[in-house]
Amino acid sequence: MSRTMLFCGLVAIGFANGISGSVFSAVTEGGLLSAALNTFDVSVFVWLALVAGLLLVGRSPAIGASRGDWALVSLVFIAMLLPVPALSWLAYTILALSLLVRSTSGSALRRGAAILIAVSIPMFWARVAMSLFNDAILAADATLAAWAVGSERNGNLVPFADGSGAMWIAPGCSSFTNISLVILAFVGLVNVTSGRWSSSKLGLAVLTCALVVLINITRISLIGYYPGQFELIHGQVGADVAGWLTALLIVVVGFFAVRRDAITLG
Structure with a gap:
């Protein structure tokens, strides 16, 4: 499996786990249809950016996953398994940053990784800043x-x-x-x-x-x-x-x- 596809799959899992609380609350309060029509209380800009980021990363040249990649994947996957959305967002950010630092300037991978990192800003890091x-x-x-x-x-x-x-x-x-x-x-x-x-x-x-x-x-x-x-x-x-x-x-x-x-x- 290529590193980009492996990381894309985990980024999607991390995102899903990260928004699980919002999805649960939206469905509980208004039902599935109402929650879906309100995009599960997640901004449309976030959904669009996530799709664009994954498309850019997914269409970049395939590179085989190294042992270091599998070690990183194992750690972040463990974090994503825990029912703590904040840990999922941390793991999500680490994966996106890993893609960014290994990419070349102007490449589809660099651009997609930048978007994926930006997704975490309103979803997690802005909330961290608010708390601090x-x-x-x-x-x-x-x-x-x-x-x-x-x-x-x-x-x-x-x-x-x-x-x-x-x-x-x-x-x-x-x-x-x-x-x-x-x-x-x-x-x-x-x-x-x-x-x-x-x-x-x-x-x-x-x-x-x-x-x-x-x-x-x-x-x-x-x-x-x-x-x-x-x-x-x-x-x-x-x-x-x-x-x-x-x-x-x-x-x-x-x-x-x-x-x-x-x-x-x-």
């Missing part, structure tokens, strides 16, 4: 929201504009998750096209990050201005509107960034 730097990240969102509302934050607490109460900026309200999706989307788009970065592409990626933060802060600020509409803005309707605007923004700006590059999945 939770206070600082949420304080940044709270500061921006307080500026927009015209109030003075107290930690993660942002008073309403009319002084009738306050709202707590929770981890689920952070802009950080959307920023990680922008990173994934741009890494994916660049690597399924030319595989070459430029200052303009990086600039557009940074701009997109700023704009998705603006969308999220606008939603939070609207709650601050209209606390009586909390359920509408913070609930499913508000979440759907913000989500679709964010996705549309990422697609449009991303397409503009790589519009002159041809798609090459191989």
